[in-house]
Amino acid sequence: MRVAIFGTGYVGLVTGTCLADVGHQVVCVDIDQAKVDGLNQGIIPIYEPGLEPMVKANHAATRLAFTTDAAAAIDHGQVVFIAVGTPPDEDGSADLQYVLAVARTIGRHMSVPTVVVNKSTVPVGTADKVRAAIAEELATRGADIAFDVVSNPEFLKEGDAVADCMRPDRIIIGAANEESVAVMRRLYAPFNRNHDRVVEMDVRSAELTKYAANAMLATKISFMNEIANIAERVGADVEQVRQGIGSDPRIGWHFIYPGAGYGGSCFPKDVQALARTAQQYGLEPKLLNAVEAVNDAQKGHLFALIQRHYDKGEDEGVRGKTFAVWGLAFKPNTDDMREASSRRLLAQLWEAGATVRAYDPEAMHESQRIFGERDDLVFCNSADEALQGADALVVVTEWKQFRSPDFQKLREQLKDAAVFDGRNLYEPAEVEAAGLAYYGIGRGR
Ligand code: UGA
Structure with missing residues (x-):
């Protein structure tokens, strides 16, 4: 089938690539020319295991294309996905401006009957707004073309996105008419072998399900x-x-x-x-x-444990100390630092007058972009480098490579011999046996 996808962020890029991989003809649209140029050269803007070779292979096989030309993409797609961002508004509600802008674009350029699919996470009732925006544009140009708006939320986990997309545990299709359901079933048929993973429901229930x-x-x-x-x-x-x-x-x-x-x-x-x-x-x-x-x-809890250890009141105990921080991404296997707990911890450590030596296997570039150059932050190239000259170790993200350090060596390297384990990776007794103080989450024994 011919598919257009608006938005080459996480959801759009992974969905588009997986749909191309099972044989559909996919055109991904983004307004960011540099990103589109990069993707056409095989440069993937996010870190996601397994994604890069898939993008390259499907691009080479001409099943997957990237463009800024919205009109051409809409012309191409029997099914048009909206997979653009819905950042939080000031009051926490989802900002729909990008979703509705795409809807208007679809209304302006649609020339044949189309199934429009909401893939972005959008509040209940958004499909109706998308429908209204498309209808308004069609009316403005006096066009009478049939279309339907379907809710098909995604359930990808960062770090496992390709696997989640290729082997979904459910495919939610929220639609108001049978024809759209049939189109969506045909689109997802390659992912739906062996047993039926499609759950059909009404549009609002699908939106709320996500x-x-x-x-x-x-x-x-x-x-x-x-x-x-x-x-x-x-x-x-x-x-x-x-x-x-x-x-x-x-x-x-x-x-x-x-x-x-x-x-x-x-x-x-x-x-x-x-x-x-x-x-x-x-x-x-x-x-x-x-x-x-x-x-x-909870995001402040690690710092509270650190304060407790250096219990000298008024942060004096923490002031002037150097902390090795292992892990900056919000979870392993991603470079994503959005709402990451590390950001709160670092802010608290800096506020208290401490220096941070930080290492993350993938998020170094992202952390440099976020924090910039500052005297109280040293970007390190390895977990071991982060320990050099550090007083204590704080583990914030549970990357596999942090799971079994040499505690004897840690004992020699860390001047204050203390480990703050924000993901309960270690056995307290084992750490303590090496002569280190151990603090985990909820380990009060
Ligand atoms: C989450 C959902 O798991 C996906 O199903 C969903 O599709 C996705 O959001 C989305 O809406 O797009 P994701 O944000 O990639 O996926 O990450 P998770 O693996 O769910 O982890 C979220 C956070 O919870 C991480 O900070 C992780 O460290 C934390 N977590 C997870 C815990 O603290 N404890 C746990 O037991 C599990």
Whole structure:
């Protein structure tokens, strides 16, 4: 099938590449000429395992093209995806200006019946707004062309996006008419072998499904972080508690890892946006607000542990200290630092007069862009380099390569012999046996 995709960000690029990979003819559109030029030369603007070779192969096979020419792309597409950003407004609700701008562009250039698909995470009711924007443009030019707007939210995880896209656990199709459902089923047929993963529903339910999924996952994390804080106070180890509850299939093993708080481009934004939607409809979203508040507090937890260790009051203990920080990305296997817990930690350390020696396997470039040059930040080329001259180690992101350091060596390198483990990667007893002080999340034993 012929597909056009607006937006070559995370969602658009991965979706377009995977659709091309199963044989569809895909044209990806972006307003950023430099990005489009780069993509046509095989330069991928994001770090995502497995994506680059796929983009190159499908581009070489002429199934995948990148352009700034919206009109030509709309002409090409039987199905036109909207996969542009929905950044939070000042009040936390999703800003729809980019989505609606694409809708108007589609209305201006559409020449044959088209299925328009909302892939961006958009508040309930957005499909109606997209429909109205397209209809208005069609009316302005006196065109009478059939179209439908379908909600087809994405469930990609950064770092696993290609696998998630090629082997989806569900394909949500929110549509008002049968013909659109049939078109979408045909498009996704290559991903839907063996058993039916398509869940058909009405448009608004599909829009809400996306938020409900992310809000539920965020809730699990905040719940565990709250349990961790209780564990810390009562002298229990939340890692043992986690193992004790995960075996209950009603609870499950996934997303019950306490840590330095959730970040990324989805959970913080989507929980807030869903809360705003509830408020707009006169509901007080008590649980969602709590999920967000717990997470916000959790992002400050590592620093609180550091302060506790250097308990000299008024930050004097932390002032002048140097911290090796392992991990800056909001999670492993990405260079994404949006809403990353590391950003809060670094700000707090700097505020307290400390110096940071930072290392992340992928996010160094991104962190340089965000933080710029400053005296109290040293960008390091390896985990080991970050330790040189450091007083203590703080682990913020659970990259595999941080999982089994030589604790004896750490003991020799760290002047204050302290490890702050923001992702509970280490066995406290093992760290302590090497003569290091250990602080984890919710490990009060
Ligand atoms: C999330 C969802 O998992 C995807 O299903 C969804 O499609 C995506 O948002 C989206 O809406 O686009 P993502 O933001 O890439 O994916 O990352 P996750 O793997 O979900 O991690 C989010 C954050 O939660 C990370 O900061 C991670 O460290 C944290 N986390 C995750 C925990 O603190 N504990 C856990 O047990 C799991």
